[in-house]
Amino acid sequence: MKRKAVCRIFSLCCAVIFALMLTGCDPTAGAIKYEVIYPSGDNRDCYTYDEKSPIEGSSCYLQWEKADDYKKTYDYDMHILDENGSVLYSYPDVGSKAMRGSVQEEGKTWVCAEHWTAPHHNGYVEGWLEESDLLLIDLSDGEILFQDKAGENEFYIASNETRCYFYVxxxxESEKLFGLIKIPAENAAIYYRDTLDWTQKHAFYTFDYVTEPDIDTSDGVETRIRFYISENQLQVAWTSYEPVDNENWEYLEKKAYEISLTPNDSE
Incomplete structure (x- = not known):
């Protein structure tokens, strides 16, 4: 009996160690995932690996391609394709494997090329966004009307006129100098940069949580924030991937925030 008990304890310990080893193989395990959903129904998440992606509001596509010097620089070129797949315009060294585009007005299109470092995913994992390239392109002639960068973990959501909105x-709460200096916690927020003064971050909306709202995700295996984008409106929905019966799993919405992106509606 004693021998069986020892063997059982040993087996349980081995199982725990094996599970920890599997988790250790993926440093993104348990991290919050992002998903962007456009009015057309097109979406982008960490499992999207398509070589080309539609530009919302047009018949054109974005396509990435390894640059000629990719082996040295790891850069990607960006192409804009027409509805037949022919290259309309090419932009060297500004592309990435995670790109999104959306037409604003009169053919002017915002393009975001995101540079993620999350292993085992094509981006969209919280905390793993290195930087992004933002470009405003005129689809009628391919001219770049504006170009700049967004920094670490500044997740681009949408644009309205000269404003680009980001989720952070x-x-x-943290400490410095062995606890002598305490740095207070900061809630998650949405802010915008304006093309007229890109270096400044303007507060727009502050959420009621730091890492996540007060929701129950104990039955889930993945927590995902869904950003539903519509004209001048944004819904930020927290979801959990959970079983709904013995066979099916779904992303169940736990809490949602309705946010107007109209310039005068900021908090």
Whole structure:
């Protein structure tokens, strides 16, 4: 009996160690995932690996291609394709494997090329966004009307006129100098940069949480923030991938925030 008990304890310990080893193989395990959903129904998430992606509001596509010097620089070129797949315009060294585009007005299109570092995913994992390239392109002639960068973990959502809106996760309270200096926590927020003064971050909306709202995700295996984009409106929905019966799993919405992107509606 004693021998069986020892063997059982040993087996349980081995199972725990094996599970920890599997988790350790993926440093993104348990991280919050992002998903962007456009009015057309097109979406982008960490499992999207398509070589080309539609430009919302047009019949054109974005396509990435390894640059000629990719082996040295790891850069990608960006192409804009017409509805037949022919190249309309090419932009060297500004592309990425995670690109999104959306027409604003009169053919002017915002393009975001995101540079993620999350292993085992094509981006869209919170905390793993290195930087992004933002370009405003005139689809009628391919001219770049504006170009600049967004920094680490500044997740581009949408644009309205000269404003580009970003989601930034909150930061837990921290300390410096062995606890002598306490840095207060920061709630998650949405802010915007304006093309007229890109270096400035303007506060727009502050959420009621730091890392996540008060929701129950204990039955889920993945927590995902869904950004539903519509004209001048944004819905930020927290979901959990959970079983709904013995066979099916779904992303169940736990909490949602309705946010107007009209310039005068900021908090």
């Amino acid at each position: 996760p909150g930061k837990e």
